[in-house]
Amino acid sequence: MCDEHKHEIITLEENILKDNDTRAAENRSFFREKEILAVNITGSPGSGKTTFLEMLIPHLGKDNIAVIEGDLEGDIDSHRMESLGVRTVQINTKGACHLNAHLISRAIEKLDLNGTKYLFIENVGNLICPTFFDLGEDMRIIISSVPEGEDKPAKYPPMFVSGSMLVLTKIDLLPYIDFSSEKFRDHLSRINPKLPVFEVTSKKPETVIPVAKAIKKQSKEPR
Amino acid sequence: MHETGIARRLLSVIYPMLDGKKQVTRIKLRFGELKMVQKDLLETAFSTLTRGDKRFKDTILEIEIKPVRGKCNTCQSEFDIKNFEMRCPFCGETSIDITGGYESEIVEMEVVEDV
Numbered sequence: 268m269c270d271e272h273k274h275e276i277i278t279l280e281e282n283i284l285k286d287n288d289t290r291a292a293e294n295r296s297f298f299r300e301k302e303i304l305a306v307n308i309t310g311s312p313g314s315g316k317t318t319f320l321e322m323l324i325p326h327l328g329k330d331n332i333a334v335i336e337g338d339l340e341g342d343i344d345s346h347r348m349e350s351l352g353v354r355t356v357q358i359n360t361k362g363a364c365h366l367n368a369h370l371i372s373r374a375i376e377k378l379d380l381n382g383t384k385y386l387f388i389e390n391v392g393n394l395i396c397p398t399f400f401d402l403g404e405d406m407r408i409i410i411s412s413v414p415e416g417e418d419k420p421a422k423y424p425p426m427f428v429s430g431s432m433l434v435l436t437k438i439d440l441l442p443y444i445d446f447s448s449e450k451f452r453d454h455l456s457r458i459n460p461k462l463p464v465f466e467v468t469s470k471k472p473e474t475v476i477p478v479a480k481a482i483k484k485q486s487k488e489p490r
Numbered sequence: 491m492h493e494t495g496i497a498r499r500l501l502s503v504i505y506p507m508l509d510g511k512k513q514v515t516r517i518k519l520r521f522g523e524l525k526m527v528q529k530d531l532l533e534t535a536f537s538t539l540t541r542g543d544k545r546f547k548d549t550i551l552e553i554e555i556k557p558v559r560g561k562c563n564t565c566q567s568e569f570d571i572k573n574f575e576m577r578c579p580f581c582g583e584t585s586i587d588i589t590g591g592y593e594s595e596i597v598e599m600e601v602v603e604d605v
Contacts, residue, residue, distance in 0.1 A: 273603045283499050283594045396492035424574035425524045458574045460584035
């Protein structure tokens with residue numbers, strides 16, 4: 268220790284994400300109070316998150332749904348939702364690669380949530396950072412598309428560990444792509460054995476019906 | 491690149507505690523493996539955000555990574571989960587609760603103060 272300087276060790280033992288986690292807990296109790304099932308939808312850019320929502324909406328009823336769209340820039344996705352008559356708020360993160368609990372609480376203030384049973388939060392397309400930030404959601408649906416490859420669960424385990432449901436999209440492309448469903452499921456069963464997997468394609472919109480049923484069932488579970 | 495967000499939050503915890511302190515020489519942090527924090531990216535983000543601020547001129551970031559922890563719902567054993575393999579090493583069952591690996595904590599910091 269230098270003679271003229273005084274060293275001091277300050278013990279903190281504090282959660283760096285306390286701000287986010289506190290706000291997420293507030294969001295969660297708000298959703299519970301309003302009996303809204305909040306669903307965080309994550310996945311790579313282009314995996315089909317918005318298309319999945321478009322397929323899902325008719326089966327849950329547009330008036331029961333509100334959507335928060337998260338993107339770096341623009342309002343393409345919120346327009347897609349509004350054109351279906353769904354209450355929507357667009358968040359532009361201006362470069363941030365994920366949504367956080369504060370952005371969600373501000374978005375909620377802008378939404379009329381009367382009669383809402385399901386709030387879908389479409390996160391920024393990214394397989395890493397959204398894992399890190401609790402938004403206060405009840406469940407996390409991971410969208411993974413066939414063209415991304417069967418190895419994604421093995422390469423990005425925290426995302427797949429954190430999921431409550433996985434939707435494999437674009438399965439109409441299976442005949443044209445070297446994607447082994449068996450290997451994909453092997454990877455998943457190693458890192459998240461309990462994860463329910465659903466296969467969908469926008470070419471056959473009815474493929475989303477089992478997902479809609481599972482979400483409805485989840486909304487009736489005690490939270 | 492969530493390291494920038496982490497560095498920003500880290501600084502928001504530290505700033506209010508620097509009253510009268512001259513320099514932060516060391517910050518000890520603890521992250522769970524599931525948080526996927528890269529030390530070099532966090533250092534880059536931290537030094538970028540504190541550029542020109544003399545209090546953080548030579549700050550060393552000490553990072554401890556905590557393994558993912560699991561508890562088997564069948565035999566109740568607790569263990570480190572390696573390579574994200576969600577299987578009990580004692581009984582082989584796959585019904586496991588994750589009990590650790592999500593930490594993101596500032597443990598302590600060392601400051602130097604002019605006497």
